[in-house]
Amino acid sequence: MPSVNLRHAARAIILDADDCVLLCRFSIPDPAGTVVWAAPGGGIEPDETPLAALRRELREEVGLALTTRPPHVWRQEVVAPLHAPGYDGVVNDYFLVRTARFDARGTFSDAELAAENITALKWWRPQEIAAYDGPDLFAPRGLATLLPALIASGAPAEPLPLGL
Template sequence: MRLRDGARAIVLDEADRILLVQFTFPDLSLWGTPGGGIDAGEGHEQAIIRELMEETGLEGIELGPWVWSRTHIFPSPDGRWDGQRDRFFLVRTRRFEPAPQFCAEELELEHVTAVRWWTQAELAASQELFAPRRLPELVTELLRAGPPHEPLDVGD
């Protein structure tokens, strides 16, 4: 199985709102954390810095701890990968207005259709599909208990 490595950011502002990206594919739409695959020559930190600039416009981050892991199987649209192994890192920031550096065509190629802040109440009440699926509960637990001592496997 061909799995690529990925890096994702759990971006939380001073009011514990989380910044999520809507990814839209032909057969589904879901909300997930900003991030993506690691390019050749990059590490997880460099990938997160790049992905946050591309998808949200956020720059000058201080990368927090690696808190979650997730391996998910899905065929990439180009057929190069069978899935991805993601590491999720905590990023604290002041609230900002998302302004992706990618143009509309580049965002479409990345399947990004929206970027917005969510309150904890909005997450808990939403009927939207999230990735990971238990994202609302996972964020609640992260805020309640703080970062885990070892990264948690958060499933699909």
Template sequence: MSTGGPSESIRRSARALIVDHSYRILLCNFRSRSDETYWITPGGRCEERETPRGTLERELREEVGLELRTTQPLVWRQTIIDPEHFPGFSGVDNFYFLVRVHGFEPRGALTDAELRDEHLHGFRW
């Protein structure tokens, strides 16, 4: 019988492949709770009743200070069903959008402390 608890849910998120005119990709330095370091694309978890596109707009504004003016194309949907992949969830469903930009210095609405709370420790092109 299904209990419907967090271990049986899928974590949905929107991620951005931000590419500038020199074909550089913007990445975030992510440190896990176990202090492992990864370079990931900007983005994050979809909130309740939030679409992946809505999540993309919110996360880019918060994390890197990018205001999207046009609809970004969905280029990849990654689904991983594995309870070991993201603790508390039975899997993840990532929506990746292509975002073309002129180069910019990432500085979003979140403070450095708030970014660290999100496990983000800087950005690099």
């Protein structure tokens, strides 16, 4: 069986004191018009640990300086060639970050965010995600049920494996 080339990424489930989650709006050009609300974070560089990548990505995208070692709560593996350009799929490691609400604005310029396909940042109440019936998607797809379970139970002893 040929090897599978997966893009590894670190992402943060950032929750404020009211259990609202900060998500990035990704406008994906292909397939045309796809919009996905997903946790901030991104690719792990060859010389980085997942935690170092998470710290860098949060600073760049949302302006959060991560000073703690957050718990690893979910691990998502998706093998689908069109899911990440240039790769056979993705592995997303999600970490739980509790913080006071802040005005999300990272070190990236608007042009740099656009190059990452990020068009907006928004705090969502879990109930808003569950009730949403518009055309946008959420990632992971089960976020509407995963998030309340995470809030209610806290970080699991081992990361919960996720699909799409």
